[in-house]
Amino acid sequence: MTKMTAVLPSAEAADPAALVTALAQDARAAQRQLAAMPSTARAAALRLAAGALRAAAPHVLAANAKDLAAGKARGLSGAMLDRLMLDEARLAGVADAVAAVADLPDPVGQVIDSSERPNGLKFQRIRVPIGVIGIIYESRPNVTADAAALCVRVGNAAILRGGSEAVHSNRAIHAAMVEGLVAGGVPAEAVQFIPSQDRACVGAMLTASGLIDMIVPRGGRSLVERVQGDARVPVLAHLDGLCHTYIHAAADPAMAEAIALNAKLRRTGICGSMETLLIDAAFPESAALVAALIDAGCEVRGDPRTAALDPRVIPASSEDWDTEYLDAILSVAVVDGLDAALAHIARHSSDHTDAIVTADAAVAERFLNEVDSAIVMHNASTQFADGGEFGMGAEIGIATGRLHARGPVALEGLTTYKWQVRGSGQTRP
Structure with a gap:
């Protein structure tokens, strides 16, 4: 040497x-x-x-x-x-x-x-x-x-x-x-x-x-x-990890709950942690999903329709949709279908990682193709946004x-x- x-x-x-x-x-x-x-x-x-x-x-x-x-x-x-x-x-x-x-x-x-x-x-x-x-x-x-x-x-x-x-x-x-x-x-x-x-x-x-x-x-x-x-x-470089998960109307309720809890609470301080949850207005278990997050220790800040699901929801401000909390805090919005979810993500995503939970394959393909983020997921936690999990050893x-x-x-x-x-x-x- x-x-x-x-x-x-x-x-x-x-x-x-x-x-x-x-x-x-x-x-x-x-x-x-x-x-x-x-x-x-x-x-x-x-x-x-x-x-x-x-x-x-x-x-x-x-x-x-x-x-x-x-x-x-x-x-x-x-x-x-x-x-x-x-x-x-x-x-x-x-x-x-x-x-x-x-x-x-x-x-x-x-x-x-x-x-x-x-x-x-x-x-x-x-x-x-x-x-x-x-x-x-x-x-x-x-x-x-x-x-x-x-x-x-x-x-x-x-x-x-x-x-x-x-x-x-x-x-x-x-x-x-x-x-x-x-x-x-x-x-x-x-x-x-x-x-x-x-x-x-x-x-x-x-x-x-x-x-x-x-x-x-x-x-x-x-x-x-x-x-x-x-x-x-x-x-x-990247700026914020403003990661979204969209729970589609055709999502399996048990899967949706498991993914949402993991995406937010497994480790709140990493850039792959979910910061905004979008729930389809037609998803049948919206109240139970919000309650599960709050019961697990997550502070939920929601739009008016989310607030109507659980009295413990704190009203969200306009800044919440653009905030990377890196903490047990989550913004939640109820949206009217896939197009509304895509529009919300286009406005607020930092192009890091966004996910959809659905059993509808056609809807999933639209989401995967139309969300222009570095990582787009179907039926998986955003916490997988990690080089080691991608088989890269490290990142x-x-x-x-x-x-x-x-x-x-x-x-x-x-x-x-x-x-x-x-x-x-x-x-x-």
Whole structure:
């Protein structure tokens, strides 16, 4: 392993731009080494990183306990603390996800398409790493491991900037990951964690054009809007997870209740959590469905027709239909059929994940075809909006835009392509 030559300024004293520049220069050199490694070697290094994470569990959990204590003292919400919390099972899941990424097929080198021109020139379009990826994220320490694993698997270098609320957890996870990766021959500088919590470092990353090739923000609306507004580097992002579930008139009542409860309450603080429930006016068990949600501890804010179903419903404001609660709060509206549901989703969805529950196959197909979200579901909980559940091992985020990648972004979404042209002496007339 070749040691990088850039001089890293002190985290406390450095100008943020100088700090990010030094990290990015090291990352660029490390990425070239990483991309030249055989795919099998990168996979083996990730398995060592997963093992190092498991071995470091006591240290990581102790660090996480510090973050949780600080978060409670700062008054973080229950949903935010849930995002932050690691226990033995969750940490084991993080390590398992790293190992799962190692076992995934590597898309790098894949021939996307090929052709031969009449003059004998042969063209191939092949997948290659993007280069240096900057990941800016909040709350969830598992992102440190997921992002590192996904980037390394396809030969990208990663520069990680986690939120202050998870600083101890992130540093512990990063240290364990790097220990395993280095043991597998990966340059330590291929996965770097910004050592300063100075917010100006985020701005320096966003303007590091030519040093960082893509920024991936994972966090709340304020973070993502800032990144999208200030970035001079391409951004792969989504804003809110304003996920809808529409209970059609032909939905099985037991299935509808099970899916609605799971979609809202399994974990309220994730972006795949349902935030709005639409109930068809012709669905026969509307009152029972609303009651089940409230009885399970969910605050229901509804339109007038929903309020008529249960006296415990709180009147919804116009802002509720555009709010990502990330809490045990749900907006509920009664709608007059599929067209009304589609119109509501078109007005208020963030294009993340929307679902329909129905036994009518024709209605389901219309919904799947006409809802223009990154993920559209039939008879399933929106909580499945997760790269691991899609068989991707892990994800670096869920993209709601329409360019480059959409939905859960994993290995393929972290590649670009280049053209290779092979000739036999052709010159252009």
